[in-house]
Each structure stands twice: as C-alpha cells, then as structure tokens.
Amino acid sequence: MFFEAHNIEKNFGSYRALDDVSIDVRQGCVFGLLGPNGAGKTTLIRIINRITAPDQGYLMLDGHEMTDNDILHIGYLPEERGLYKKMKVGEQAIYLARLKGLSAREATTRLHQWFERFEIDSWWNRKVEELSKGMQQKVQFIVTVLHEPRLLIFDEPFSGFDPINATLLKQEILRLRDNGATVIFSTHNMASVEEICDDIALIDKSHVVLSGSVKEIRQSYRKNLYEVVARTETTVNVPAGFTIERQTVQNGEATLSIRVPEGGTANDLLAILLPQCQIIGLKETLPSMNDIFIEKVQGATTENSPR
Numbered sequence: 001m002f003f004e005a006h007n008i009e010k011n012f013g014s015y016r017a018l019d020d021v022s023i024d025v026r027q028g029c030v031f032g033l034l035g036p037n038g039a040g041k042t043t044l045i046r047i048i049n050r051i052t053a054p055d056q057g058y059l060m061l062d063g064h065e066m067t068d069n070d071i072l073h074i075g076y077l078p079e080e081r082g083l084y085k086k087m088k089v090g091e092q093a094i095y096l097a098r099l100k101g102l103s104a105r106e107a108t109t110r111l112h113q114w115f116e117r118f119e120i121d122s123w124w125n126r127k128v129e130e131l132s133k134g135m136q137q138k139v140q141f142i143v144t145v146l147h148e149p150r151l152l153i154f155d156e157p158f159s160g161f162d163p164i165n166a167t168l169l170k171q172e173i174l175r176l177r178d179n180g181a182t183v184i185f186s187t188h189n190m191a192s193v194e195e196i197c198d199d200i201a202l203i204d205k206s207h208v209v210l211s212g213s214v215k216e217i218r219q220s221y222r223k224n225l226y227e228v229v230a231r232t233e234t235t236v237n238v239p240a241g242f243t244i245e246r247q248t249v250q251n252g253e254a255t256l257s258i259r260v261p262e263g264g265t266a267n268d269l270l271a272i273l274l275p276q277c278q279i280i281g282l283k284e285t286l287p288s289m290n291d292i293f294i295e296k297v298q299g300a301t302t303e304n305s306p307r
C-alpha cells in the first residue's frame with residue numbers, strides 16, 4: 001500500500017471525531033473518502049496533512065511512518081477556499097508554487113502550461129477579486145498539483161463548479177492518476193465516486209463502516225434486478241419467485257424491471273422470457289453508490305436509535 005492510516009483516534013474534549021479508523025490506499029488509484037457531514041472525514045484529512053495530530057494511531061507513506069518532511073510530497077486542496085483578493089493571479093500563483101519548493105522560473109513555466117489548459121491564461125495579470133468563484137477554484141487546483149506531488153488530497157473539489165468545469169476537473173484528476181499520482185478525495189457527490197473512484201472508505205459516526213473497491217462493493221449489494229427491453233405486443237408474465245417491479249408496453253416494445261430469486265441467473269430469466277417475446281437488451285441493474293451510501297448510513301442510524 002502507498003498510504004496507510006492505522007487505528008487513528010482523535011478527540012476534541014469529550015467528542016470523539018475518529019474512533020479506531022484505518023484505511024489503505026493503493027498506489028496510483030483514486031480513493032474516495034465518503035460520509036455524511038460530521039462523520040470525521042475532514043478531521044482525518046487534516047491529520048494526514050499534519051495540521052493536527054492523532055491522539056492514537058499512526059500514518060504510513062510509501063513504506064515508512066510519515067514525518068513532517070513528507071508534506072513536500074503532498075498536494076492539498078481544502079474545502080475552505082482562500083486566495084489573496086488584491087494580488088494578481090499570476091503573482092499569487094508563483095508565490096504559492098515557490099512555497100512548495102519550485103523556482104520562480106520553473107513555477108512560471110508550469111503555471112502558463114496549466115493556465116492555457118484551463119483557459120485562464122488571459123487572467124494572469126488580473127486581480128483575484130475579478131475572477132469568478134469557479135475561476136478562483138481553478139487557480140487553487142492548479143497550485144495544488146503544480147509541484148507534482150505523489151499524494152493529492154482534495155476536499156470537495158467539485159463544489160461550486162458548473163457541469164462543464166466539473167467534468168474538466170474529473171478528467172484532470174484521472175490524468176494525474178494515470179501519470180502516477182495517488183489521489184484521496186472527499187465528496188458528497190456519489191455520481192463522481194462512480195465515475196472516477198477505484199476504491200472508497202465510508203466513515204459514519206467516527207468509524208469506517210464500509211471499504212473496498214467500488215466495483216466489488218456494488219456487486220456485494222446487488223439485488224438480482226435486471227432491466228429488460230423486448231419486442232412484444234402484450235405484457236410479459238413470470239412465474240412465482242420472479243417479481244416484475246415495473247413494466248411498460250408501447251408501440252410493440254416492452255421495458256421491464258424484473259427481480260430474480262436468490263440463486264437465479266440471467267440465463268434463468270432468459271429461459272422464461274424467450275418463449276414470450278424477442279429480447280432486444282438485458283442488463284443487470286446494480287445499486288448506485290448513492291443507494292449504498294443511504295442504505296448503510298440510514299441502517300446504522302436505525303440500529304443505534306432508541307427502542
């Protein structure tokens with residue numbers, strides 16, 4: 001594992017923000033850190049960035065226990081954005097890049113490349129206060145990744161972006177991953193999780209309650225539900241044990257959502273449907289990460305509620 005957090009505990013007075021939290025992040029993957037508000041995600045991110053220290057537990061980076069020097073290999077974009085409003089965009093970006101160890105010449109060269117890619121190069125000599133919120137966020141994203149850190153940490157990176165710029169940012173995150181960076185990002189946007197995350201950890205009430213690869217987690221929560229499109233003039237019938245959740249027939253085409261009994265397969269469903277209609281399409285409907293998130297968090301709330 002490239003990054004590991006082992007048995008992290010953090011208390012603020014009588015409030016326990018993190019309770020025996022452990023995560024493993026593979027090198028060269030995008031790792032989603034998920035959870036409802038107040039679950040402990042930002043506290044863990046601040047511990048990783050050595051902004052605060054854990055009360056118990058330790059962190060490992062690339063095979064060694066983390067030290068203050070490792071911060072040079074981390075790029076962190078916090079949820080709370082902040083740039084100096086009266087400074088010029090390029091001047092400020094160079095200043096922040098030099099804090100990460102780049103020379104003025106190298107910083108300027110890399111910044112212009114990134115500014116052109118993000119189509120903001122014409123704003124180089126404008127003051128930050130003249131930029132829209134989205135454009136300011138682009139500048140901060142660029143400064144976060146400019147020194148080519150091995151570990152990137154983004155806290156709600158898509159907040160405030162329109163769909164076009166959110167897509168641009170997702171593409172850049174995947175490009176950085178493909179070029180060798182390891183990415184941890186915290187988000188409430190479950191659609192983004194499915195689009196770019198390889199692995200996730202779900203934190204709820206200070207504990208990790210679910211972790212693993214997105215693909216394997218969705219498979220483990222499968223409901224044996226299939227979406228079927230068929231040519232037929234009449235409604236389709238299924239035997240006991242199979243359940244038609246939804247069925248519409250229009251212009252000689254039927255769309256159905258059918259639940260197969262435990263242990264049943266798509267082949268079993270086909271054997272029932274083929275004598276009745278011509279199958280155009282059939283695919284399994286896996287639960288979305290949003291569905292799993294709600295089920296896991298609401299289930300934990302129900303289990304812990306007074307009886």
